[in-house]
Amino acid sequence: MGSFGDMSSISTYFGHAFSTIEGGVVSTNDESLYERLLMLRSHGWDRDLSPERQTILRKIHGVDDFHAPFVFYEDGFNLRPTDLSARLGLRQLDKIDWLVRRRFENHCLYRKLLGSFLKFQKYNDDSVVCSIHFGALAASVEERRRIVTALRENGIETRIFSAGNLGRHPFWIREFGVWSAPIADRIHFTGFFLPNHPSLERKDVEFVSQIVIDAIHGRS
Numbered sequence: 179m180g181s182f183g184d185m186s187s188i189s190t191y192f193g194h195a196f197s198t199i200e201g202g203v204v205s206t207n208d209e210s211l212y213e214r215l216l217m218l219r220s221h222g223w224d225r226d227l228s229p230e231r232q233t234i235l236r237k238i239h240g241v242d243d244f245h246a247p248f249v250f251y252e253d254g255f256n257l258r259p260t261d262l263s264a265r266l267g268l269r270q271l272d273k274i275d276w277l278v279r280r281r282f283e284n285h286c287l288y289r290k291l292l293g294s295f296l297k298f299q300k301y302n303d304d305s306v307v308c309s310i311h312f313g314a315l316a317a318s319v320e321e322r323r324r325i326v327t328a329l330r331e332n333g334i335e336t337r338i339f340s341a342g343n344l345g346r347h348p349f350w351i352r353e354f355g356v357w358s359a360p361i362a363d364r365i366h367f368t369g370f371f372l373p374n375h376p377s378l379e380r381k382d383v384e385f386v387s388q389i390v391i392d393a394i395h396g397r398s
Contacts, residue, residue, distance in 0.1 A: 184208055185215075190263075195308055196270035196277060198263040214252065222254030223247070278308040280376035284383050288312040288372060291387040295394050311371035313339050315364060321394060322368050328393035329372075334386055339369025 185206040190198040206212050216226040224232045225247070235241070241249050259267075270277070285307045289298065297315040301307060316322035329336045343366035344350055345357025372386055 185211060190267060194310055195281075196267065196274055198259060198267040198270070201257075201259055201263055217252045218254040219257040220254060221256055222250035222252035224249070224251060277376050278306065280378075281308045281310070281374050282306050284374045284376075284378055285309060285312055287380065287383045288374070288387060291384065292390060295391055309374055311374050313369065313371055315339075316368040316370065316394075319367050322370055324393040324396065325390050326370060328389050329386070332389055334389065335373055336370050339365050339371060342366030342369065 185204055185208075187202055187204045188195070189202045190196060190200075191202075192199045204215055206215070213227055213231060217224060220226055224235055227235070232246075235251060236246055236249075239249070239251070289312075292298075292312075292314065298313060316325055326336055341347065343357070343359070343362035345354075345359070345362065346366055350357060372390070
C-alpha cells in the first residue's frame with residue numbers, strides 16, 4: 179500500500195477494513211509532502227516538525243522565538259488522532275492478517291455462490307480482496323428492490339453501492355445539473371452491498387446468499 183503515486187490514503191472509519199472509529203492514514207515517501215501533511219493536520223503550525231526544519235522555516239519567514247509557537251505556515255486543520263484512537267488502531271493492526279484472510283474467504287464464497295446470478299467487480303486471480311462488503315449489481319431496478327426487501331426482512335444489513343453516481347446527488351445537480359453515464363447509472367440504480375464482516379461464518383454467507391437467490395427467482 180502506498181507504493182505508487184505521490185500519496186495514498188485509507189479510511190479507518192469504524193466499519194472499514196481496520197478501525198480507529200474515525201479518521202484515516204496518509205502514506206507518502208516524499209519528505210516535503212510528509213512535512214506539509216504534519217502541519218496541515220495540526221492547525222498549520224510547525225510543532226510536529228524536526229528542530230532542524232523548524233529552524234529553517236522560522237528563518238525563511240523571519241519568525242522570532244516568542245511568536246514561534248503560534249505561527250501558522252499552512253491554513254491547516256485539527257485532525258490529530260487521539261491516544262484512544264491510536265490504541266484501537268494498533269490493536270487492529272495486531273490482527274490485520276486474520277481480518278484480511280477472513281474477508282477474502284467470505285468474498286470468494288459469495289463469488290462462488292452468486293457468480294451466476296449477479297454481476298460484480300472482476301479482479302486478477304492472484305489478488306487478495308479485503309473488502310468490508312461484497313458489492314454486486316442486480317439485473318434491474320426491480321430485481322434489486324426484491325433483493326433489498328428480502329434482506330431487510332431477514333435482518334440483514336444492505337445499502338447502496340457506495341454513493342452510486344455522484345452526478346445524481348443534490349450537491350452536484352444544484353451546481354451542474356444531472357450527470358449521466360452508463361456504468362455510473364448502472365451502479366446507482368442496480369448496485370448493492372452484502373455484508374462481509376470477518377466474524378461471519380460459512381453458514382452465514384450461505385444464508386445471505388440463499389436469500390438473494392430466492393429473491394432473484396421471486397421466492398419469499
